[in-house]
Structure formats: structure tokens, C-alpha cells
Amino acid sequence: MTLLDAALSALASNQLLAGGIGTLAFGSAMYLLRAVPDRTLALVGKTVWTTVFVESMSNEYPDVDAFIEGKRLNFFSRSLEMKDGSLKTGFGGGWGLYQGVLFKYAKTKSAQQLTHFETITIAFLTRDRGVVERFMRDCKPEEHRNSIHISMYGAGGSDGGMRRRKRGLETVFVDRAMKDRLVSRLKWFLGAEEWHASRGIPWKLGVLLHGPPGAGKTSLIHALASDFDFNIKYIKSLHGLGAAFKSGTKNDLFVIEDIDAIAGGLSRDGTKESAIDGGALRGSPLHEILNSMDGMQTPDGLKFIVTTNHLDRLDPAIVRPGRIDEVVEVGPLSVESARAMFRAFYGREGIGAYAPRTGAELQRMFSTMSAEEAEGELGRKVVERVREVA
Structure with a gap:
């Protein structure tokens, strides 16, 4: 009798042993079958999703926070918060749609920071990085682009x-x-x-x-x-x-x-x-x-x-x-720069006699005087300076 025949004979005569081994084999098979989908899903997730993280310390955070509000799917996203006098996307997660691309987001607050710190994580169901770049660009309101x-x-x-x-x-x-x-x-x-x-x-x-x-x-x-x-x-x-x-x-x-x-x-x-x-x-x-x-x-x-x-x-x-x-x-303006400033304010050439002035002095003068008055004042200052030197 071979060793395999002896093992099979023992299992046949001992139902308790056979049941234990069967249970162990079944459990191992189920574990493997369950692990395969989880690992496959994780791999697929990393492959098909493109993720971007936006922190509250960044300049883009307020724009992204407001933009999501108009793109999220309300059926799956019911968390709201009051901010700047209106309801905005609240903490937690949800789903949205941008240019036909599905995205999921999560908005979290850190409790371990000395200062208030938030993070928005957005994952887009696409491998196209351009979608993310367009999303971030479109987040910026028109008035912010200038x-x-x-x-x-x-x-x-x-x-x-x-x-x-x-x-x-x-x-x-x-x-x-x-x-x-x-x-x-x-x-x-x-x-x-x-x-x-x-x-x-x-x-x-x-x-x-x-x-x-x-x-x-x-x-x-x-x-x-x-x-x-x-x-x-x-x-x-x-x-x-x-x-x-x-x-x-x-x-x-x-x-x-x-x-x-x-x-x-x-x-x-x-x-x-x-x-x-x-x-x-x-x-x-x-x-x-x-x-x-x-x-x-x-x-x-x-x-x-x-x-x-x-x-x-x-x-x-x-x-x-x-x-x-x-x-x-950065000193007082040269005569060339002063004349360029004069043209910008009055729309014509001007300034003959000139003693160096700061831009702030000339701006105050050009904002409150006519072109003739400004030229006259600048000329008088030159005469006064010459007399002081003499």
C-alpha cells in the first residue's frame, strides 16, 4: 500500500478528520477567490482613475471647493455646509460629472493641525491628464483670471x-x-x-x-x-x-x-x-x-x-x-520716464524743464492738475533748485 492509499484510507475511516481537512481546504479556496477580486479592483482603480489632491493652504482651494458645488450629482452627495453666506459642498464624499467624465471627491478636515487644514481629493474616471488640467483651469472664475x-x-x-x-x-x-x-x-x-x-x-x-x-x-x-x-x-x-x-x-x-x-x-x-x-x-x-x-x-x-x-x-x-x-x-524718475508718465496721463507730449521727482509725487501732481499747470509747476521747481544751488 502506498502512502497516498494509506492517507485516503484513514480519511475514509475517520469522518471527523475528513471534515476538518475539507473545511480548511474550502476556507483557503474562498480566501484566495476573495483576495483576487480585491487586488484586481485595486489594480484597476489605480489604472483607470486619475487623482488630484488640493489642500486648503493652496490658492486654488476656494475655487475648487466652489466649482464642485455646480458639478456634483446631488442624488449621491447630500453633505452641505454654510460658507460665505451660502450652502456649499460639505465634508465627506460624493460624485460628480465634468465634461461627461465621472469623478468622485472626498473633502476632509485634519484634527491634528494647529491651524484649520482641509483637503479635497478628486479622482476622475479617466487616464487623460488633460481632463484634470481643464478641470483645474475651469475652476478659476473669470474675474480671477485677471x-x-x-x-x-x-x-x-x-x-x-x-x-x-x-x-x-x-x-x-x-x-x-x-x-x-x-x-x-x-x-x-x-x-x-x-x-x-x-x-x-x-x-x-x-x-x-x-x-x-x-x-x-x-x-x-x-x-x-x-x-x-x-x-x-x-x-x-x-x-x-x-x-x-x-x-x-x-x-x-x-x-x-x-x-x-x-x-x-x-x-x-x-x-x-x-x-x-x-x-x-x-x-x-x-x-x-x-x-x-x-x-x-x-x-x-x-x-x-x-x-x-x-x-x-x-x-x-x-x-x-x-x-x-x-x-x-529705484530712485526718482528720469526725464524720459517722467515724460512717458505725462503722456499716459494727458495724451500728449510735455515736460520741458524737469528736476527728478518720485513717481508718487508726479502721480499726485498729474492727478490733480491740468497739463499746463503740471508743466508750470515742474518748471518753477527747477528754477527754485537753481537758485538754491546758486
């Missing part, structure tokens, strides 16, 4: 934001060579990731604009961001600068205005105290700020513009080469 988003960052992190209408560079009256220099540098930087990597140089760009109040520094930044379709992240406090920088994307331009004023509470040892954002905070060591601008904490692709009315008041470490890559003086 605007940039400005986010505020204080000592405690994100502090809300607002939208500003885009501004053309041709509406900013500063010397043309200065505008061309900054536009050229930004264009080169955006395409120079490989150039920096091959030379072991951090891929970041720091620009400092300095000059008297009213010279056009803020207007120039607004126009540059508009021209490159950047969103602005506006730094109100240097405390937490590193965390703010890490939140940036390739479409973000960080702006630190009047750095000499907001750096007053910074010290090299962190012992000085200052009132920031309405509360007393211990001053951050200066090296933390410097390392955020150019150090191990500096993220790739970082772009920031710093402004000051008093270049001589800045710590030399802030403006050293490598930390600040471009130092640009």
Missing part, C-alpha cells in the same frame, strides 16, 4: 489673503533699463534649474529694491508678479520666515517690504524682544533669518523680493552676495 492672489504670513503662520487685479509693467513708471533687467533675470532664473544643479549652486533668487518712499518699489513688484502670473506671499513678520518659505510653490513670489523696519526686533543672539502681530515675542536670532534666505533651510526654486527705504540700516549679512542676488536702486 488677478493675482496675495497671501499674508505673520508670526503665527498664514494670516488670510486677498486678490488684486493684475497690473501691466507698462503702467509702472520706472526707468526702462531697470524693468528690463528684472524681467530678464526672472526669465533666466525660471529656466535655470539644471544650470544651478550642475554647478552645485542653490536654485533660488533674492532681489533687493531700495530707494526713497514713493519711488515705485511696490508697484514694480505688483507688475512683475502680474507679468509672470505669480501669486504673492507677503511676509508681515520675519518670525517664522523659514516655515513660510517652505510653503511656497513654483508660482509663488515672496515679498518682504520695509525689511529694515520689521527686522528691528531681530538680534544675533535672540535676546531682544519686540511686539509682533500684537503680542510680545522674543526676537529670533538673525542667523535663523539668514539661513532661511540662503542656507540648509532654503527650498529649491525660492524667489523673494526685499524692499527698504534705508539700505544703510540693514545688517551687511542680509545683503551679501549669494543671499541677495540683485540689488536694484
Whole structure:
């Protein structure tokens, strides 16, 4: 008798043993049969769905949140919430239809964050990435397509934001060579990731604009961001600068205005105290700020513009080469720029005698005077200056 014959004989004579083995075999078969569909469905899910995640810290979140409301299938999506005075898509999941493509979404809120944090996950039943790109583009309302988003960052992190209408560079009256220099540098930087990597140089760009109040520094930044379709992240406090920088994307331009004023509470040892954002905070060591601008904490692709009315008041470490890559003086307008501004306001050529004025001074003059009155006033100022020198 072979071993197989002996085993079969034992099973035939012992029904309890035969039942146990049969049950085990049946259970194993069912487990395998159940696992195959689950794994197949998971594989199919990864293959046929295209998923995008949108976080509440991103500029696109409000637009996506509102857009889903008009595309969801209400029969399967009954969760709502009150937001901005109207009912919007609530937390939870649901289904929607966009350009004939079915999508499912889930809106969740994190309970482990110090600040309010939400995520919308959208999965489209298609392999066509173009559908997702069109969805994200169509989410943006018409009025937002001609605007940039400005986010505020204080000592405690994100502090809300607002939208500003885009501004053309041709509406900013500063010397043309200065505008061309900054536009050229930004264009080169955006395409120079490989150039920096091959030379072991951090891929970041720091620009400092300095000059008297009213010279056009803020207007120039607004126009540059508009021209490159950047969103602005506006730094109100240097405390937490590193965390703010890490939140940036390739479409973000960080702006630190009047750095000499907001750096007053910074010290090299962190012992000085200052009132920031309405509360007393211990001053951050200066090296933390410097390392955020150019150090191990500096993220790739970082772009920031710093402004000051008093270049001589800045710590030399802030403006050293490598930390600040471009130092640009924005001063009173040249006669060519002043005449271009005159043409824009009055629609004709003008200005004979001229002594340098800031853009803000000329704007106030051109907004309140006739062309003849403005020319006369500018001429009188030239005569007065000559007499003072004499």
C-alpha cells in the first residue's frame, strides 16, 4: 500500500478528520477567490482613475471647493455646509460629472493641525491628464483670471489673503533699463534649474529694491508678479520666515517690504524682544533669518523680493552676495520716464524743464492738475533748485 492509499484510507475511516481537512481546504479556496477580486479592483482603480489632491493652504482651494458645488450629482452627495453666506459642498464624499467624465471627491478636515487644514481629493474616471488640467483651469472664475492672489504670513503662520487685479509693467513708471533687467533675470532664473544643479549652486533668487518712499518699489513688484502670473506671499513678520518659505510653490513670489523696519526686533543672539502681530515675542536670532534666505533651510526654486527705504540700516549679512542676488536702486524718475508718465496721463507730449521727482509725487501732481499747470509747476521747481544751488 502506498502512502497516498494509506492517507485516503484513514480519511475514509475517520469522518471527523475528513471534515476538518475539507473545511480548511474550502476556507483557503474562498480566501484566495476573495483576495483576487480585491487586488484586481485595486489594480484597476489605480489604472483607470486619475487623482488630484488640493489642500486648503493652496490658492486654488476656494475655487475648487466652489466649482464642485455646480458639478456634483446631488442624488449621491447630500453633505452641505454654510460658507460665505451660502450652502456649499460639505465634508465627506460624493460624485460628480465634468465634461461627461465621472469623478468622485472626498473633502476632509485634519484634527491634528494647529491651524484649520482641509483637503479635497478628486479622482476622475479617466487616464487623460488633460481632463484634470481643464478641470483645474475651469475652476478659476473669470474675474480671477485677471488677478493675482496675495497671501499674508505673520508670526503665527498664514494670516488670510486677498486678490488684486493684475497690473501691466507698462503702467509702472520706472526707468526702462531697470524693468528690463528684472524681467530678464526672472526669465533666466525660471529656466535655470539644471544650470544651478550642475554647478552645485542653490536654485533660488533674492532681489533687493531700495530707494526713497514713493519711488515705485511696490508697484514694480505688483507688475512683475502680474507679468509672470505669480501669486504673492507677503511676509508681515520675519518670525517664522523659514516655515513660510517652505510653503511656497513654483508660482509663488515672496515679498518682504520695509525689511529694515520689521527686522528691528531681530538680534544675533535672540535676546531682544519686540511686539509682533500684537503680542510680545522674543526676537529670533538673525542667523535663523539668514539661513532661511540662503542656507540648509532654503527650498529649491525660492524667489523673494526685499524692499527698504534705508539700505544703510540693514545688517551687511542680509545683503551679501549669494543671499541677495540683485540689488536694484529705484530712485526718482528720469526725464524720459517722467515724460512717458505725462503722456499716459494727458495724451500728449510735455515736460520741458524737469528736476527728478518720485513717481508718487508726479502721480499726485498729474492727478490733480491740468497739463499746463503740471508743466508750470515742474518748471518753477527747477528754477527754485537753481537758485538754491546758486
